Amino acid sequence: MSDVTLSEAQLTWLRFRRHRLAMIGLTIVIALYVIAIFAEAVAPFSPEKSNARLVFHPPQAIHLIDTDDSGWHFRPFVYGYRLARDPVTLAATYALDGTRKTSLTLFPHGDPYRLFAFIPTDIHLFGPADPSQPMFLLGADRQGRDVLSRIIIGARASLSIGLLGVANSLFLGIVFGGLSGFLGGRVDWFIQRVIEFIISLPTIPIWLALAAALPKDMSPLAKYFCITVIISLIGWTELARVVRGRFLALRSESFVTSAWLDGCSRGRIIYRHMLPSLTSHIIASVTLAIPAMILAETALSFLGVGLQPPAISWGALLKEAQNVESIAAAPWLLLPGAAVALTVLALNFLGDGLRDAADPHAN
Amino acid sequence: MRTYFPLGRMTIKAVDDVSFSLHAGRTLCIVGESGSGKSITARSILQIVGRPGRIMGGQILYQPQGQKPVDIAALPARGQQMRDLRGRAIAMVFQEPMTSLSPIHRIGWQIAEGLLAHRLMDEKSARARAVELLRQVEIPNPEEAAQRFPFEFSGGMRQRAMIAMALACNPKVLIADEPTTALDVTTQAEILRLIKRLQDENGLAVLFITHDMGVVAQIADDVLVMNRGQVVEQAPVMQLFAAPVHPYTIRLLDAAKKLGMAAPPARATVTPGEVLLQVRDLSLTYPAQTSLFRKAKPPMPALKGVNFDLYEGENLGIVGESGSGKTTLGSCLIRVLKPSTGQVQYRLRDDRWLDLASLDRAGLRPVHREIRMVFQDPFASLNPRMTIEQCVGEPLLVNNLLSGRALQLRVRELLGRVGLPPDIASRYPHAFSGGQRQRIVIARALALDPRLIIADEATSALDVTLRGQILDLLLELQPKLGLSFIFISHDLGVIRYFCNRVAVMYRGEIVEIGDTEQICTSPREAYTQRLLAAVPEAEPAHRVLLTA
Numbered sequence: 001m002s003d004v005t006l007s008e009a010q011l012t013w014l015r016f017r018r019h020r021l022a023m024i025g026l027t028i029v030i031a032l033y034v035i036a037i038f039a040e041a042v043a044p045f046s047p048e049k050s051n052a053r054l055v056f057h058p059p060q061a062i063h064l065i066d067t068d069d070s071g072w073h074f075r076p077f078v079y080g081y082r083l084a085r086d087p088v089t090l091a092a093t094y095a096l097d098g099t100r101k102t103s104l105t106l107f108p109h110g111d112p113y114r115l116f117a118f119i120p121t122d123i124h125l126f127g128p129a130d131p132s133q134p135m136f137l138l139g140a141d142r143q144g145r146d147v148l149s150r151i152i153i154g155a156r157a158s159l160s161i162g163l164l165g166v167a168n169s170l171f172l173g174i175v176f177g178g179l180s181g182f183l184g185g186r187v188d189w190f191i192q193r194v195i196e197f198i199i200s201l202p203t204i205p206i207w208l209a210l211a212a213a214l215p216k217d218m219s220p221l222a223k224y225f226c227i228t229v230i231i232s233l234i235g236w237t238e239l240a241r242v243v244r245g246r247f248l249a250l251r252s253e254s255f256v257t258s259a260w261l262d263g264c265s266r267g268r269i270i271y272r273h274m275l276p277s278l279t280s281h282i283i284a285s286v287t288l289a290i291p292a293m294i295l296a297e298t299a300l301s302f303l304g305v306g307l308q309p310p311a312i313s314w315g316a317l318l319k320e321a322q323n324v325e326s327i328a329a330a331p332w333l334l335l336p337g338a339a340v341a342l343t344v345l346a347l348n349f350l351g352d353g354l355r356d357a358a359d360p361h362a363n
Numbered sequence: 364m365r366t367y368f369p370l371g372r373m374t375i376k377a378v379d380d381v382s383f384s385l386h387a388g389r390t391l392c393i394v395g396e397s398g399s400g401k402s403i404t405a406r407s408i409l410q411i412v413g414r415p416g417r418i419m420g421g422q423i424l425y426q427p428q429g430q431k432p433v434d435i436a437a438l439p440a441r442g443q444q445m446r447d448l449r450g451r452a453i454a455m456v457f458q459e460p461m462t463s464l465s466p467i468h469r470i471g472w473q474i475a476e477g478l479l480a481h482r483l484m485d486e487k488s489a490r491a492r493a494v495e496l497l498r499q500v501e502i503p504n505p506e507e508a509a510q511r512f513p514f515e516f517s518g519g520m521r522q523r524a525m526i527a528m529a530l531a532c533n534p535k536v537l538i539a540d541e542p543t544t545a546l547d548v549t550t551q552a553e554i555l556r557l558i559k560r561l562q563d564e565n566g567l568a569v570l571f572i573t574h575d576m577g578v579v580a581q582i583a584d585d586v587l588v589m590n591r592g593q594v595v596e597q598a599p600v601m602q603l604f605a606a607p608v609h610p611y612t613i614r615l616l617d618a619a620k621k622l623g624m625a626a627p628p629a630r631a632t633v634t635p636g637e638v639l640l641q642v643r644d645l646s647l648t649y650p651a652q653t654s655l656f657r658k659a660k661p662p663m664p665a666l667k668g669v670n671f672d673l674y675e676g677e678n679l680g681i682v683g684e685s686g687s688g689k690t691t692l693g694s695c696l697i698r699v700l701k702p703s704t705g706q707v708q709y710r711l712r713d714d715r716w717l718d719l720a721s722l723d724r725a726g727l728r729p730v731h732r733e734i735r736m737v738f739q740d741p742f743a744s745l746n747p748r749m750t751i752e753q754c755v756g757e758p759l760l761v762n763n764l765l766s767g768r769a770l771q772l773r774v775r776e777l778l779g780r781v782g783l784p785p786d787i788a789s790r791y792p793h794a795f796s797g798g799q800r801q802r803i804v805i806a807r808a809l810a811l812d813p814r815l816i817i818a819d820e821a822t823s824a825l826d827v828t829l830r831g832q833i834l835d836l837l838l839e840l841q842p843k844l845g846l847s848f849i850f851i852s853h854d855l856g857v858i859r860y861f862c863n864r865v866a867v868m869y870r871g872e873i874v875e876i877g878d879t880e881q882i883c884t885s886p887r888e889a890y891t892q893r894l895l896a897a898v899p900e901a902e903p904a905h906r907v908l909l910t911a
Binding site for chain 1: 750757761
């Protein structure tokens with residue numbers, strides 16, 4: 001297709017594709033959300049499967065090539081560890097046992113679960129060929145549960161809270177920002193002062209107060225929704241400001257004036273002429289707002305007022321790493337934090353790329 | 364010299380094998396339309412081409428009297444030697460006086476900065492020199508002006524300050540990149556005179572970049588015509604205007620002379636029809652702004668008691684400098700703005716008279732079908748997310764006049780009418796040049812069979828060759844469609860070419876209105892006379908601008 005017939009959306013996509021970092025970000029974000037959707041299948045074990053004999057088991061490295069008497073084979077495996085006790089302190093230590101190999105395979109039968117909550121199955125993406133053998137690619141926690149599986153399951157709560165929170169924020173932001181920018185005058189003045197007031201509130205104490213006010217006996221699902229609402233109550237202000245700014249800028253464009261002179265109704269001016277020019281900016285701002293939501297959830301859960309065990313989210317997992325002793329004994333408990341960082345960075349790269357593609361003249 | 368912009372797979376040859384020489388005490392004008400590479404040529408000399416531009420080859424030799432020549436192109440762009448040359452040997456004045464001065468530093472400080480950076484003098488004498496320079500560029504009260512900030516200066520004053528800054532270190536070469544394009548004609552004439560005087564006093568070599576053949580004719584010694592990065596013709600000014608050789612030069616000169624003040628006007632003499640529009644005592648005053656937290660602003664009158672009549676079938680020009688209220692007047696007529704007092708009586712197709720000034724939104728609907736507007740910026744007046752078909756068809760669609768197949772046919776007919784092929788209908792605006800877009804905007808304006816078109820600087824953003832084409836298109840359509848025009852412009856040449864009558868505006872008032880020919884040849888008001896005297900004529904044998 002030649003360049004001249006491309007629509008603005010297609011041009012934006014072309015510009016976006018040239019942004020390498022953003023394309024990497026997009027790939028990672030898509031991968032993360034796919035993993036979150038199929039979390040139980042991707043995780044090699046059930047996140048609740050504990051084993052008191054495998055407490056703080058260290059991470060095992062995957063070896064791809066197995067050599068034996070008949071030469072070498074492509075057969076991924078991990079070496080087993082033997083539990084030993086320090087004769088003086090009686091502390092548990094794990095020693096690599098070069099003779100024990102646990103071979104891994106794709107699509108093994110393992111812990112049973114329900115895919116999408118109703119298809120009963122026990123097939124996982126990968127895992128030990130013999131389901132009774134342990135495999136801890138990212139180590140085990142204080143109850144001998146697989147950290148990798150827990151991070152994968154936790155992705156679902158953390159990532160979806162980002163999306164739901166942003167959806168709430170977006171709704172509020174577009175309504176109030178749009179009103180503010182389109183109507184102007186007193187309405188604008190009032191909405192802007194309210195936004196300034198909300199922004200001036202110290203976020204964490206407000207979150208804490210609101211979250212602490214939730215009844216203790218709430219079901220985890222209800223609590224989850226309440227937390228999204230609490231987080232987005234603050235988050236909408238930024239989006240409202242973006243929407244308002246774009247509306248103000250567009251209102252004085254001469255194509256909007258000429259649409260008015262063409263006889264367009266107010267609704268048509270907004271929906272046909274102004275909103276389409278806003279969408280790419282809004283998508284970019286939304287992408288940049290998701291990380292804030294994820295970080296907020298992490299912070300709340302870490303502080304113990306967000307999602308609580310047995311619910312699993314990255315913030316809730318990080319709670320395990322709250323005291324120095326457990327970090328010293330098992331530094332891999334901090335890995336959910338790495339997952340948060342990866343997600344936030346990928347979303348930020350993606351959002352930057354989208355913003356540049358939507359507004360090539362900004363620089 | 365060659366400066367290329369490598370952009371991925373392709374390379375834009377912005378300056379392709381350009382050669383010229385510039386002599387002390389002489390003015391070389393580089394002239395060309397937008398995108399011809401004239402600014403990049405100038406920036407290459409100072410090695411301040413923006414990324415990813417690079418000088419790919421050639422030499423730029425700078426030879427001060429009695430010294431060995433230096434090849435600037437071979438110097439590292441960020442090296443000490445290059446920095447020594449910038450400002451000290453070769454100085455530059457930019458186009459946009461609003462953005463080329465730092466808004467947070469005092470004028471005097473900015474002028475002295477060059478002197479201090481080159482360590483030519485200490486701070487105290489640099490400050491004294493800044494005041495002296497401001498005096499040289501004829502800024503009143505130089506001691507006080509040096510203490511002011513750029514935002515306190517008008518456009519012309521800033522450009523003077525810019526020139527003072529450029530001259531601070533006594534450079535041998537002054538590069539002026541469209542220094543007067545953003546200014547009104549009267550201010551332009553003053554700045555041109557100033558540059559000429561300073562050149563004579565200091566023996567400067569001036570490289571003057573412009574798109575305006577009139578300015579070239581008035582100030583140049585030698586002329587370089589550029590097109591698409593290449594020099595198409597190079598000659599002394601008299602020779603170039605008398606006997607241009609290259610077809611591009613000829614086209615450029617013809618276009619400039621067509622809209623010049625000596626050319627025969629194109630418009631047909633019309634026998635005025637009935638009155639179409641009567642404007643009586645139209646005023647618009649922006650009310651005083653009082654706010655709890657801000658200083659109260661006094662009321663600002665933008666229009667003061669404007670009166671005129673428009674007859675059916677005639678073209679009325681409204682001319683004035685920036686801030687004269689001409690755009691405000693246009694906006695009040697079509698009611699984008701609401702006038703404070705006065706009447707705008709308009710006679711509808713069915714001979715009913717309406718006062719546009721007092722109509723509400725619903726009442727304006729039938730009026731907006733008959734009065735259409737063409738805006739200045741062809742890049743901003745089309746919705747980038749709609750196809751040409753949707754843009755042009757929008758007024759027909761929203762007024763429930765046509766839809767579906769009939770709408771498609773009508774849009775194609777309209778596009779044909781403004782000289783565009785019908786198969787472009789499915790494209791988006793970004794695929795078109797400024798001239799083509801302005802045609803599309805005109806097609807949209809014609810969609811509702813209007814009777815009056817208000818064109819607000821409709822040709823100002825276009826290159827001179829396109830300007831003539833658009834005006835000719837409008838003149839050709841006019842008798843066929845029974846149109847009248849109100850043509851708002853700062854360019855007297857365009858007005859003279861296009862309009863039967865002209866109203867001259869100054870500070871929100873119409874100071875003179877009458878037959879275009881009569882106003883252009885024997886203006887009565889002093890302001891009109893000043894305005895006319897400042898128009899640079901594209902005739903080097905007739906240099907009145909600099910002597911006036």
